[in-house]
Amino acid sequence: MAVFKGEVTALPPDKSISHRAALIGSLSEGVTEITNFSAGFDNQSTLGVLQDAGIEVSQQEVDGAYGCRIRKVIISSRGLWSFTAPEKPLMCNNSGSTMRMFAGILAAQPFESELVGDSSLMKRPMKRVADPLRLMGAGIDLSPAGTAPVRIRGTRDLTPLEYRLPVPSAQVKSLVTFAALHADGETRIVESIRSRDHTELMLGLETLDQPDGERVIVIPGRKTIPARSFYIPADPSAACFLVALGLLGSNSEIIIRDVCLNPTRIEYIPLLTAAGADISIENSRIIGGEAIGDILVRTTRALKPLVISNPTVVAGVIDELPMLSVLSAFASGEFELYNAEELRTKESDRINAIVVNLERLGFDCEQYPDGFRVIGRRSRPAGQVTVECFDDHRIAMSFAVAGRATGEGIALSDGDVVGVSFPNFFEIIENLKA
Numbered sequence: 001m002a003v004f005k006g007e008v009t010a011l012p013p014d015k016s017i018s019h020r021a022a023l024i025g026s027l028s029e030g031v032t033e034i035t036n037f038s039a040g041f042d043n044q045s046t047l048g049v050l051q052d053a054g055i056e057v058s059q060q061e062v063d064g065a066y067g068c069r070i071r072k073v074i075i076s077s078r079g080l081w082s083f084t085a086p087e088k089p090l091m092c093n094n095s096g097s098t099m100r101m102f103a104g105i106l107a108a109q110p111f112e113s114e115l116v117g118d119s120s121l122m123k124r125p126m127k128r129v130a131d132p133l134r135l136m137g138a139g140i141d142l143s144p145a146g147t148a149p150v151r152i153r154g155t156r157d158l159t160p161l162e163y164r165l166p167v168p169s170a171q172v173k174s175l176v177t178f179a180a181l182h183a184d185g186e187t188r189i190v191e192s193i194r195s196r197d198h199t200e201l202m203l204g205l206e207t208l209d210q211p212d213g214e215r216v217i218v219i220p221g222r223k224t225i226p227a228r229s230f231y232i233p234a235d236p237s238a239a240c241f242l243v244a245l246g247l248l249g250s251n252s253e254i255i256i257r258d259v260c261l262n263p264t265r266i267e268y269i270p271l272l273t274a275a276g277a278d279i280s281i282e283n284s285r286i287i288g289g290e291a292i293g294d295i296l297v298r299t300t301r302a303l304k305p306l307v308i309s310n311p312t313v314v315a316g317v318i319d320e321l322p323m324l325s326v327l328s329a330f331a332s333g334e335f336e337l338y339n340a341e342e343l344r345t346k347e348s349d350r351i352n353a354i355v356v357n358l359e360r361l362g363f364d365c366e367q368y369p370d371g372f373r374v375i376g377r378r379s380r381p382a383g384q385v386t387v388e389c390f391d392d393h394r395i396a397m398s399f400a401v402a403g404r405a406t407g408e409g410i411a412l413s414d415g416d417v418v419g420v421s422f423p424n425f426f427e428i429i430e431n432l433k434a
């Protein structure tokens, strides 16, 4: 068991908010200044597609808090219809958020465009993108398997709609919102299971909470969005890896500064504290409409096994499930997950990816369509085990944390994949080593 102690001041800026700040900047009239934009490959892919569709984007390194160098991004736009027809397919690389959310904007532009990605992204479901955009009047073609390339025949005449989200997906909610900003009239999106709400917050949209627990998001069409500045807090999904490191390590204490504490993103904290984890929040405050603060974590022995089945909780920890399951397996020998079929549609089939690797590490698991169970650990492999990363940053980081914290020999088939969301992952862990 290794000891990790210290303060983390250079966690990556939030990936979800970075994407949205750039996309909203491209729809705003004037100059949008984004402070602390993420250097992660996924967010850089969003800047790349914006530039390839005619938006002026510049990026520079400046001094930030705690003596860190941070990125400032400047986006200049003339509003909702400032895009130009791209000369080539728009490359979204590994980023589902880029492909799906930008599709909502392209559907409203009066030209044809095509979105493509790397081999992982080309396998992910895009029917959820095509369905609402077709209802609004855009022409969308997908592969016969319902995947990218996403070919879009955009129109300036999108019609507003009332849309009930068929899956609890903030990406789908956001792409419909971005399309609806261009439509002639008011669109209403109904979500029965809450997903992250950054788009609504950043656009200042009206939301109506219904007595039955549903939420309606109201999007007025064709309103000018004046450019504003954004500050991006640290990424709570990245923080989860360091929380797990602190919990699993020996005699560890880590404080992570200025993390986004939006309740739709930190569901993993009450889940872990209910299992006995020593985690606390300090210094919480609101900046730019988002809650931010520090997360303090101390090593916890005898963490209770996590059992996750409530669909609202599943949606609230969707990106943390790889780390939570690996943490629970290593800390308690057990884990149970249900109602999480969405986990099979991420950068990899994460249910399969976690099970395959836990089995390599000697755990007994059972996989079913909407989840999996870790039943116990039959044996510990004698030598080093190489974990298969499946082109998936969260799979790589979850197992890397387990290896670093426990001292077991866990190697990664492709460590570079962490750069998708957390380029300084290994450096931060190294610096925390006591």
Ligand SMILES: O=C(O)C1=C[C@@H](OP(=O)(O)O)[C@@H](O)[C@H](O)C1
Pocket (backbone or CB within 6 Å): 015, 016, 017, 097, 168, 169, 170, 171, 172, 174, 196, 318, 319, 342
């Ligand atoms: O809106 C977002 O920023 C995201 C939403 C989630 O995807 P889904 O919308 O597919 O659930 C999440 O898994 C992804 O990492 C980021």
Ligand SMILES: C=C(OP(=O)(O)O)C(=O)O
Pocket (backbone or CB within 6 Å): 042, 094, 095, 096, 097, 098, 319, 346, 347, 394, 421
């Ligand atoms: C699912 C993820 O991202 P995306 O869908 O944007 O590729 C993720 O980062 O875990």
